[in-house]
Amino acid sequence: MSTVVENxxxxxxxxxxxxxxxxxxxxxxxxxxxxxxxxxGIFKDYDPRPRRPLIDGREVEWDEAVAEAAKILSAADxxxxxxxxxxxxxxxxxxxxxxxxxxxxxxxxxSVCHGPTGLAMQAVGEPTCTLGEVRDRADLxxxxxxxxxxxxxxxxxxxxxxxxxxxxxxxxxDRTVYVVDVRPTGSSKKADHFLQVDIGTDxxxxxxxxxxxxxxxxxxxxxxxxxxxQLKELALRMKSCRYGVAFMGMGLTMAxxxxxxxxxxxxxxxxxxxxxxxxxxxxxxxxxxTGADQVLTWTSGYPFAVSFARGYPQFGPGEFTAVDMLARxxxxxxxxxxxxxxxxxxxxxxAHLKRIPTIVLDHGPSVVAAHxxxxxxxxxxxxxxxxxxxxxxxxxxxxxxxxxxxxFTDEEILDRIIEAVA
Amino acid sequence: MSxxxxxxxGRTRKQAIGMHKGKDSPEYRExxxxxEMNPEDMARLNIEDGGQALLRxxxxxxxxxxxxxxxxxxxxxxxxxxxxxxxxxTETLGTGMPSFxxxxxxxxxxGQTEGAS
Numbered sequence: 020m021s022t023v024v025e026n027x028x029x030x031x032x033x034x035x036x037x038x039x040x041x042x043x044x045x046x047x048x049x050x051x052x053x054x055x056x057x058x059x060g061i062f063k064d065y066d067p068r069p070r071r072p073l074i075d076g077r078e079v080e081w082d083e084a085v086a087e088a089a090k091i092l093s094a095a096d097x098x099x100x101x102x103x104x105x106x107x108x109x110x111x112x113x114x115x116x117x118x119x120x121x122x123x124x125x126x127x128x129x130s131v132c133h134g135p136t137g138l139a140m141q142a143v144g145e146p147t148c149t150l151g152e153v154r155d156r157a158d159l160x161x162x163x164x165x166x167x168x169x170x171x172x173x174x175x176x177x178x179x180x181x182x183x184x185x186x187x188x189x190x191x192x193d194r195t196v197y198v199v200d201v202r203p204t205g206s207s208k209k210a211d212h213f214l215q216v217d218i219g220t221d222x223x224x225x226x227x228x229x230x231x232x233x234x235x236x237x238x239x240x241x242x243x244x245x246x247x248x249q250l251k252e253l254a255l256r257m258k259s260c261r262y263g264v265a266f267m268g269m270g271l272t273m274a275x276x277x278x279x280x281x282x283x284x285x286x287x288x289x290x291x292x293x294x295x296x297x298x299x300x301x302x303x304x305x306x307x308x309t310g311a312d313q314v315l316t317w318t319s320g321y322p323f324a325v326s327f328a329r330g331y332p333q334f335g336p337g338e339f340t341a342v343d344m345l346a347r348x349x350x351x352x353x354x355x356x357x358x359x360x361x362x363x364x365x366x367x368x369x370a371h372l373k374r375i376p377t378i379v380l381d382h383g384p385s386v387v388a389a390h391x392x393x394x395x396x397x398x399x400x401x402x403x404x405x406x407x408x409x410x411x412x413x414x415x416x417x418x419x420x421x422x423x424x425x426x427f428t429d430e431e432i433l434d435r436i437i438e439a440v441a
Numbered sequence: 442m443s444x445x446x447x448x449x450x451g452r453t454r455k456q457a458i459g460m461h462k463g464k465d466s467p468e469y470r471e472x473x474x475x476x477e478m479n480p481e482d483m484a485r486l487n488i489e490d491g492g493q494a495l496l497r498x499x500x501x502x503x504x505x506x507x508x509x510x511x512x513x514x515x516x517x518x519x520x521x522x523x524x525x526x527x528x529x530x531t532e533t534l535g536t537g538m539p540s541f542x543x544x545x546x547x548x549x550x551x552g553q554t555e556g557a558s
Binding site for chain 2: 057059061064126138170202203217272273274275278304336337341342343345346359363365366368369384385386
């Protein structure tokens with residue numbers, strides 16, 4: 020049977036572009052319109068064949084897999100629940116409930132992307148806005164330590180660089196665009212101004228901008244490799260714009276100083292509001308990593324790195340974050356949901372996932388799934404399951420079920436595991 | 442003689458496309474088994490464009506195909522993924538975030554002049 024589904028949201032990245040049209044013949048997706056090259060693969064490379072769960076690579080019935088997962092978690096002293104960012108918020112809630120039930124540590128992929136952004140947000144707040152406001156109003160855009168041209172391919176046309184809105188009817192020509200990065204990128208080539216900073220100096224450059232915005236004069240000619248004259252020009256544009264928006268990424272969170280870089284940018288943005296309307300939006304990577312922060316915060320009070328070991332939530336970045344837990348060999352079992360720490364963690368941390376029993380819920384193959392003690396092949400939210408995801412600007416977007424495969428969702432499997440460990 | 446450089450990792454378009462094909466796919470391997478370098482660094486280290494280079498940190502070592510890129514002198518870029526993560530340490534400075542950008546790396550030529558590993 021042929022189906023055409025319109026206004027489909029792509030679950031790949033934090034843009035959650037919700038204007039796609041997906042065509043299918045039965046469970047075979049044949050055409051995806053408007054998705055970028057990263058988003059196309061989510062649909063076109065999806066293997067819709069129903070699969071049974073595995074225990075140590077052996078096909079088993081669902082009841083047996085659930086029982087084995089419950090047995091592992093019941094026997095564990097220090098279980099870790101990790102991932103969540105490519106799942107739906109309905110399942111994320113269940114993951115927190117499971118952590119609460121078994122006294123686990125729960126962490127999301129935030130800890131290896133915008134975890135430091137969360138720490139900065141806690142420290143100094145986050146003056147932010149929605150992407151709709153960016154499209155309609157922003158006349159100054161500053162992309163700092165991020166490269167949407169490689170990571171968020173439709174961000175420029177849908178929301179920022181060339182998007183046309185109520186007060187930006189001419190799109191690109193209504194905006195001044197800066198890119199600040201340690202190297203030229205596809206994004207910097209599309210900007211009006213590129214400031215190339217020395218790696219590890221973002222904090223100093225941001226502090227200098229705060230000085231300049233306040234009318235103070237630094238006693239040096241260059242900061243972080245950038246001439247102060249160029250920083251003066253940027254400070255002047257920031258103070259005199261109609262509506263400025265800074266977008267920030269891993270260039271700030273992964274480099275030295277991490278959350279201090281981000282806090283300095285957030286503080287700069289807050290201070291700019293004495294002169295102009297100015298906001299900041301973190302460029303969130305995975306489709307629902309923002310939802311993981313949202314759900315963990317509204318259920319536990321903290322956005323990531325939460326331990327329920329004492330029966331109440333404790334926040335511990337550096338202690339309850341997954342890389343640290345695994346590197347210290349502090350986890351003796353793990354539930355991995357819709358993510359692949361086997362591929363994306365430092366090898367020494369990922370290696371511990373081969374030493375302990377792992378329960379993996381994922382819609383496709385992954386490095387961590389290949390070594391799972393129990394593997395649940397679940398549905399992919401936004402492809403063969405409906406759900407809710409949060410866009411990078413914290414706007415919830417419904418994910419559509421575009422094909423029906425009969426696969427269980429992460430939410431359904433987690434529900435069954437919770438019931439079995441009770 | 443090798444000289445320390447600074448390693449940054451990150452997303453590329455080809456890495457994302459390869460990821461959907463599977464991390465054991467040729468597309469993923471091709472997209473992530475490369476290091477981009479400044480041409481001056483490559484000349485100084487006798488690494489040819491398209492040649493093989495050995496990257497080494499305190500954590501481990503990997504062989505990648507070197508390509509001349511638009512990076513500043515002293516900085517090298519490797520697409521995120523399983524290969525480069527053998528070079529990344531687990532120290533997170535109390536944040537949970539490893540040094541995916543900013544780790545010191547030694548690079549030496551392997552001797553091959555063409556083809557991917």
